[in-house]
Amino acid sequence: MLNAPIVIYGLVFVAVLILADTVLRVVFGIRRNALEVRNRLEALKLKSGAEAAHTELLLRRGSAKQGANASLLQALRSFYAQSGLEMTTPRRLLWLLGIYALCYLAVHLFLRTGLAVDLGIAFVLTVVTSGLLVYRKRAARIKKFTSQLAPAIDIIVRSLNAGHPLNAALALVAREMPDPIGSEFGILSDQMTFGSDLDQAMLNMIDRVGADELSLLAVTVSVQRGTGGNLSEILENLAQMIRDRLMIKAKIKAISAEGRITSWIMLLFPFFLFSMIRTLVPEYFDPVWESGYGTIVVSTCLVLMGLGMVILRKLVNFDF
Numbered sequence: 390m391l392n393a394p395i396v397i398y399g400l401v402f403v404a405v406l407i408l409a410d411t412v413l414r415v416v417f418g419i420r421r422n423a424l425e426v427r428n429r430l431e432a433l434k435l436k437s438g439a440e441a442a443h444t445e446l447l448l449r450r451g452s453a454k455q456g457a458n459a460s461l462l463q464a465l466r467s468f469y470a471q472s473g474l475e476m477t478t479p480r481r482l483l484w485l486l487g488i489y490a491l492c493y494l495a496v497h498l499f500l501r502t503g504l505a506v507d508l509g510i511a512f513v514l515t516v517v518t519s520g521l522l523v524y525r526k527r528a529a530r531i532k533k534f535t536s537q538l539a540p541a542i543d544i545i546v547r548s549l550n551a552g553h554p555l556n557a558a559l560a561l562v563a564r565e566m567p568d569p570i571g572s573e574f575g576i577l578s579d580q581m582t583f584g585s586d587l588d589q590a591m592l593n594m595i596d597r598v599g600a601d602e603l604s605l606l607a608v609t610v611s612v613q614r615g616t617g618g619n620l621s622e623i624l625e626n627l628a629q630m631i632r633d634r635l636m637i638k639a640k641i642k643a644i645s646a647e648g649r650i651t652s653w654i655m656l657l658f659p660f661f662l663f664s665m666i667r668t669l670v671p672e673y674f675d676p677v678w679e680s681g682y683g684t685i686v687v688s689t690c691l692v693l694m695g696l697g698m699v700i701l702r703k704l705v706n707f708d709f
Contacts (some may be wrong), residue, residue: 471599472527473569489515530569531600536635537570538602542628549621555610556581573598587614602631645704652701656694 476484493511541562548558556578563575573594580590591607609627613620666673677683 467596468527469523470597471531472523473530474523474526485515485519488518492518527599531598534569534573534598535600535602537566538600538606539628539631541566541570541574542606542624546621546624546628555620602634648701652698656698
């Protein structure tokens with residue numbers, strides 16, 4: 390009976406149905422949790438209160454100052470904080486060790502220049518790879534924050550038109566908007582609640598986020614407080630200007646897409662060709678290394694390739 394095709398098809402159908410149901414439950418469960426708690430700051434407030442939540446979130450992000458020695462690494466700390474990564478020190482070390490192990494394995498398999506040289510090259514690759522990963526994470530977070538800024542300003546405008554003070558309008562953004570802008574405006578609101586001036590709190594948020602458009606919001610609010618005027622109308626115009634900037638950036642990205650993908654292909658193709666030849670004929674590049682000039686030639690080529698990528702990036706990314 391179990392060998393009948395109809396039974397086998399039925400069992401396969403039930404198995405696929407159960408698998409699909411499990412996947413959908415997980416996906417919608419994650420989405421539901423994200424909607425129930427709009428940002429991490431609100432979740433922390435439910436556990437430990439606003440002041441403890443503010444301090445804990447800054448510590449997670451690596452942006453809280455920790456003694457006098459913090460000023461020595463302030464630039465790197467700020468860069469890491471702008472990525473939005475929340476890792477403890479042991480977890481960061483584990484990630485670095487994992488990346489270092491992968492880099493050493495790749496260097497050992499493809500170069501095999503000796504233990505000391507392999508370890509040195511793996512260390513350099515680990516630093517570069519870690520920096521690129523943090524940079525990409527930071528860029529993605531700033532991009533998402535910028536896309537959320539115009540709707541957040543619209544919430545502030547509607548709140549001001551309804552008669553709410555500016556502090557209440559900023560707190561409304563923290564409650565209604567998801568991360569990353571929800572958490573950042575939540576920290577801003579808490580700092581103002583704890584006695585910080587609005588201008589200083591905005592400057593602190595600019596340091597935490599790193600988005601240029603946020604500087605426009607800070608300048609707008611600061612100038613309006615000093616000179617007066619219709620803040621709602623000013624913010625409404627600012628939101629429209631931010632949308633126009635995003636539209637121009639999207640058009641530039643679309644126009645330059647072909648050139649950018651070509652540059653990436655030209656950058657990655659030498660590594661692919663080297664790996665393929667190294668795999669098929671392991672001793673093919675031995676004369677280069679044995680000549681004593683292999684490291685100089687490879688280093689020069691890598692520097693020129695990196696310089697070319699920087700120039701191409703400057704051509705398609707500019708301030709306006």
